[in-house]
Amino acid sequence: DVKVTQSSRYLVKRTGEKVFLECVQDMDHENMFWYRQDPGLGLRLIYFSYDVKMKEKGDIPEGYSVSREKKERFSLILESASTNQTSMYLCASSPPGTSGGRPNNEQFFGPGTRLTVL
Amino acid sequence: GDSVTQMEGPVTLSEEAFLTINCTYTATGYPSLFWYVQYPGEGLQLLLKATKADDKGSNKGFEATYRKETTSFHLEKGSVQVSDSAVYFCALRNDYKLSFGAGTTVTVRA
Numbered sequence: 001d002v003k004v005t006q007s008s009r010y011l012v013k014r015t016g017e018k019v020f021l022e023c024v025q026d027m028d029h030e031n032m033f034w035y036r037q038d039p040g041l042g043l044r045l046i047y048f049s050y051d052v053k054m055k056e057k058g059d060i061p062e063g064y065s066v067s068r069e070k071k072e073r074f075s076l077i078l079e080s081a082s083t084n085q086t087s088m089y090l091c092a093s094s095p096p097g098t099s100g101g102r103p104n105n106e107q108f109f110g111p112g113t114r115l116t117v118l
Numbered sequence: 119g120d121s122v123t124q125m126e127g128p129v130t131l132s133e134e135a136f137l138t139i140n141c142t143y144t145a146t147g148y149p150s151l152f153w154y155v156q157y158p159g160e161g162l163q164l165l166l167k168a169t170k171a172d173d174k175g176s177n178k179g180f181e182a183t184y185r186k187e188t189t190s191f192h193l194e195k196g197s198v199q200v201s202d203s204a205v206y207f208c209a210l211r212n213d214y215k216l217s218f219g220a221g222t223t224v225t226v227r228a
Contacts, residue, residue, distance in 0.1 A: 004161070031214060042122075042207060042218035043162075050214060058215070090161060092216075106152065107216055109161035 003027070004110035006091055012116045019078040021113050023091030030096045032074035033107060034058075034066065037088040049074055050096070081117045089113045120145040124208045124219035131198055131226050139193040139222050141182075141208035149210040151175075151184050151191040156205040156221075165193075165206070198226045 007022035025032065031050050035043040035058075045058030047066040055066050063085060067075045074093075078085055092107040125140040143151070150169045154162040166175030171186035180195045191208060203226045208219040 033216075035218075040220050042220040043209075043216075044218075045215060048214055056214075092162075106164040106167060109154075109163070111159075111161040 004091055004093055004108050006089075006110040006113050008113050009111060010114050010116075012118065013078075013081050014118050015082060017078075017081050017117075019081050019115065019117075021076040021078075021089055021091075021115070023074045023076070023093075023110055024072055025074075025091075025093040025108070026072065027093065027095075027108070028071065029093035029108075030071070031094045031107075032068065033092040033094075034064075034074065034076045035090045035092065036060070037090055037112070043090060046076065081115075083117050085115065086117045087115060089115055120149065120210060120212055120215070120217040122208050122210055122217050122219040124206075124222055126220070126222070128223040128225060131224070133199060133226055133228055134197045135226075137193075137195045137198045137202070137224065139206055139208070139224070141191045141193065141219060143189050143191065143208075143210050143217075145189075145210055145212055145217075147212060149212045151182070152209040152211065152216070153180070153182055153191070153193050154207040154209060154218075156207065158204070162207065198224075200226050200228050202226050 004025045033048040034046045049055045049068040065077045091110040094107040152167045153165040155165045166177040168175040168184035174183045
């Protein structure tokens with residue numbers, strides 16, 4: 001079974017703190033993703049990475065950065081946490097590839113980190 | 119850009135009732151379509167998927183058919199159980215990205 005783990009289930013930080021959220025996957029997947037989940041908004045993509053040291057902005061990258069130094073690990077960094085970054089953060093990974101020219105590989109999700117910024 | 123619209127919840131049902139959650143999408147090209155489920159306190163799990171028009175995805179008694187003409191991927195289950203209580207997300211995939219609907223909370227009462 002694919003396993004995606006996240007370093008913390010719950011985290012409480014103060015405004016202005018630098019926050020690191022860690023994600024590790026054990027299936028040698030090329031692609032990794034960070035989402036935030038908010039009620040009524042579903043999941044929104046923050047950043048993704050399709051290879052070591054490669055990253056691309058998602059739909060809501062402002063206030064975040066990422067790091068991918070090793071294939072299995074993808075870190076999300078909040079440079080200066082703010083209260084509007086209180087959310088559930090979900091990491092995911094997937095292998096590359098298509099079928100018949102269509103992307104069809106599922107993404108495997110971690111359990112999530114519920115971050116509260118006070 | 120790509121977008122997914124799913125029916126708002128919450129939805130409350132009795133055991134053995136019929137469940138349907140509507141999902142429509144807007145996308146360029148030929149996306150793949152997914153339903154994910156999130157049980158309380160857990161991450162998202164893939165429930166079913168379909169990669170081309172008229173494909174039917176099915177799993178655990180749930181079904182959804184990829185309808186290109188109506189740009190829809192509605193989720194159905196004929197007889198729900200208490201254990202089906204969860205949040206359900208419709209999603210589409212173009213290239214690397216998954217675009218998600220807002221999620222529908224389903225509660226099944228015994």
